[in-house]
Amino acid sequence: MGSDWEEDDEAKMTKGKTYGIGSRESSKYVRVYEKxxxxxxxxxxxxxxxxxxxxxxxxxxxEVLQNPGEYFGGAYPICERFAQKATRIHAVKEDKVISADRYLEWVKKQFGRAANGLKFIFPELDKAKLFELIEPSHHKLPKSLAPEAYDCAFLKAQAIHEQPAFKPYKDPYYMYEYYENLEKQLEQQKHVNNEESYNNFIYDKFARLPISWA
Structure with a gap:
């Protein structure tokens, strides 16, 4: 899987290859790709x-959740060799570095002209002063660089059993009741229309019958 499999020149293989073994519907499926x-x-x-x-x-x-490395190592003979060298922390760090590099490239591409414009408009300001002009008032991070993307200890999600009980919304203008009654009226009107259509259908069906039959 991936367009790099179609390239003959290794220098052009930049998007990454993916190799799958087995079926996604089977009990065990292997996926190898260039992360x-x-x-x-x-x-x-x-x-x-x-x-x-x-x-x-x-x-x-x-136990597969408690000791994933052991079950990974026992899945296939070659996996035993990988399991002894697997280092989750190293992978997380590498992921973080690559994400940061991609983000810097994106910032340069998207913000480059604006940065040059600021230097042109404010030639008397140094880089530190220019950064103060555009520095946001919040401390939010992009999703790809946020700590919770790499460590669940930073997750701020609230457990379901810790969430407050649902409280009905108090509508000071009674709009909720208005729309609720409107829906009921529309539902009733639909039944009336259906009954009227049915009566018209019956009338058209038997209107041409002889009077003696009626």
């Missing part, structure tokens, strides 16, 4: 080896 190139690093050799387990004709034990 670094997928994230934008055209020269990266970072490759990910993923395995999907599905409870089709196998029983997946709970």
């Amino acid at each position: 670094g190139k997928q994230l934008g690093d055209k020269t990266s050799t970072w490759t990910r080896f993923e395995i999907e387990f599905k409870a089709k004709d196998i029983v997946i034990p709970f």
